[in-house]
Amino acid sequence: MHRRRWAILGVLMLSLLIVVLDNSILNVAVKTISTPAPVGLGATQSELEWAINSYTLVFAGLLFSAGLLGDRVGRKKVLLGGLAVFGIGSALAAESGSPAQLIAFRAVMALGAAFVMPATLAVLMNVFEREEQPKAIGIWAGGVGLAIAIGPVTGGLLLDHFWWGSVFLVNVPIVLLAIALMLWLVPDSRDPDPGRIDPVGVVLSVVGLVLLVYGIIRGGELADFTDPTVLGTIAAGLVVLVAFVVFEKRSDHPSLDVSYFKSPVFSAAIAVIALVFFALMGVTFFSVFYTQSVRGYSPLQTGLLMLPLAAAQLIFAPRARLVVDRFGNKATTTAGMLVIAATLVAFATLDADTPIWVLEVVFFFMGAGMAHIMTPTSVVIMQALPREKAGSASALSNTFRQVGGALGIAVLGSVLSTAYRGGIEDKLGVVPAGLRETAGESIEATLGVAAKLGPQGRTLVEPAYDAFLHAMHVTALCGAGVAVVGAVVVGLFLPGKPKTPQGAQEEGELVRTES
Template sequence: MSAPSPSASAHAPAPEPRIPEAIHRRRWWILTVLMFSLLIVVLDNSILNVAVKTIASPAPTGIGATQSELEWAINSYTLVFAGLLFTAGLLGDRIGRKKVLLFGILVFGIGSALAAMSASPGELITWRALMGFGAAFVMPATLAVLMNVFERDEQPKAIGIWAGSVGLGIAIGPITGGLLLEHFWWGSIFLVNVPVVILALVAMAILVPDSRDPKPGKVDPVGVALSIVGLVLLVYGIIRGGELADFTDTTVLLPIVGGLLVLAGFVWHEKRSSHPAIDITYFRKPAFSAAVAAIALVFFALMGVTFFSAFYLQSVRGYSALQSGLLIVPLAAAQMIFAPRARLVVDRFGARAVCTVGMLLVAAGLASFALFDAGTPVWVLCLVFFVQGTGMAHIMPPVTVAVMQALPREKAGSGSAINNTFRQVGGALGIAVLGSVLSAVYRGDIEGHLGAVPAGARAVAGESIEATLGVAEKLGPVAGKPLVAAAHDAFISAMHVTALGSAAVALIGALVVGLYLPGRTRAATGEPEDQAPQPAEEPVGR
């Protein structure tokens, strides 16, 4: 093979710098602000996980929310969040990610203040939906801005740090929630977001540059409408199925089937549109499809377990909200330690091997719950949470890089929206499906122990462990003691079944990434990117 001629080398086009120097110099400060914004959203959800027992308590301690209302306090957020993620990402690409980010943070802060003042479960559910509306504009924008202020070779490192901030939120949230619940009323877990939102708004206004797609093309209103309707119907049906613990009910099947049909119509429309909201051909890339599938599967497995682990730690083990939060610290610590370094392991062994092992670690951690009982040593709990966090830390950064680097830089908002939409739909499925499994098994086990309960209260007593324990308390310490023991046994039995189901889903995820993710990272191969140069970001502090 002949060497390239000097003239050919001389005329080879030099790569254009994609990022203005002023923005490049402050990229790590920008990442810090983006992590801060993401932290607000993650922290709020992790706080709520340890507060469910308090909110379920009668006034004045809580607002007397039932298990169904608690699920809707979580799921109203998820429903709005998942339904609008894709549209929010498109808006960021079109009108500017900084504008969308500032708007989302502001709405999230207003929703937090209103949620703190809720006087009933219905009000809490409503304001949580408003918080989900704001968060839908925050999540895609943070990752899209990140992709636009870092060059391609630094993106894996930046995404690893970004993912590690999720671990920080998981750690800070339960501890903060526990401290607040010990000293203040339950609404303080939402009110604490307000000063953080104010700081984030100021920092973003000063540091974060704006960016958008330089050639957004025509608006695709049909595609946008189909995506919103399809996702909302699908997620609602999933949530409703979990609420009823019955996926054959008409009110469950109709929205799920309707949502799938609308989403199929969305795909059909996008394939034929001259100006699609998203290029469906990206899903033909095995690595891209495997990455989004892995995101959905790992959050399916983990979100369901996160929901029931709060009841296991507080209702069965008797730990306080603060103690429960401290027990989750090993999971968060593992993410913070390993997520920023995951790129180094991927460079050496390849994304396929790293993500497969990560999925297997998550599956092992989930399966371990099937061995837990009312007396499992605390150090075993901490070890299992650490293993789960380690697995997560070696899954999320590589698959996020795979999704984001598969799309052109100017479509970063859309790519981030795809990443987060699959995560949210997977998480909603996990809570609904695994929650319904937990509920069904628990009801089946506890029904035979409700003989001493008055006939009018039996249906309520069988709904959940919290409901059973509430009835047992009313029966008195002597008559209620056997019912408490039966409730603990029934919940642990249901948890075992649910944990094995979660582990099975994680194993499916391991199979998907083992078959379809690339064996080696391509970040350092020097291959040309099939994307248009990014226009200069709007200067800040002119």
């Protein structure tokens, strides 16, 4: 047991903070970035989706290899290198002159983040003994909640006083502090029997995911999923991903060890993480447009409105293990998924004049549900594999979280686009023919065109609000359906109430037996 383990946990949480902080900051900045220059970059909805997904796809695609590299060359070295690359990418993203540059520099940031995330959990598993691991993982998960809390508020403050690029530049001083503390405090560790890097697997996974996500986003852009290019791209992505699984199964040094998934407990825990982030990332994407475009709140006010979601995570994540001790993984996580489903159904009832405290209550319950999913599933995943494979287990957990989130933004973003275009198309008669295609892309595009048309464009504002609210309701109900599927998966496959508290040694044996 390492004597400075709690201080080390603090440094690991600071490293984790900037990786998660970046995405939560970007959430409140998407409307500003979609505003035409000089205020923003004039990004379209599909470009905004790519600004988020270029990060998540590179991140997800490299996590397997990053975890293995940490196991091989040392987790501390990988953490330091990852933080440095993330800092450089942040500085470049802040100076982007176009949406394409922002998408590219976000990918550089993801390259660094991919090496930070799995190494933090792997170091944690190495410096804490088994009986303290659930508590440490609970605090680690609470750190994610803290980042979700700080991100939108920080983003709102920065956007109120500085240009949009400041939401990326703020990462640089945090990176420098984290590197200094890590050099001082964090011990190095590695797997005595690490796997070999698998470049073919990495390429297949990234190419497959990019094709699949591109096809889904393009379908939303065109509001037509029967378009041959959309169907062809999605099919090609699925074929490449199947080839990836087949290759990994036959490889003697796979990035993704398919044998882990023979355990129904492990598979269910991984699947539910992907499903919950599928639902939540899609919701976060459209909730910013609801608060800013429809309700008229500023980025800072939007950040403050999201505080209940983060507060609930901070309150419940460290205590979720106590609920698991009492009721078991199955009951706790199933209840968490059903709470998430109920909050998404509640989103489908929100209107332009719904009292704002209703949204606050919805966000709080969403955070509470998430806390009671993330902590127990993280413990199940990390303790289902031997300690020396901590990097691989962490990488798998985070990969499926990111893939779930990327697909959530792509699929639910496309549902939102398609439903919005369907609701606004017949109201665009006052718009010049050359601008109709652009005006139908998103609520921001419609309101932007309406502003250019002057008094004539004012007739578009109310229809734009109505079309967006209808699209948001449809999207939220799709997310709720996904959450219900997650609840069924958990209810069928996760272990029930443990015979001993999670902190006890026997718990490890229970997880292995039941898996």
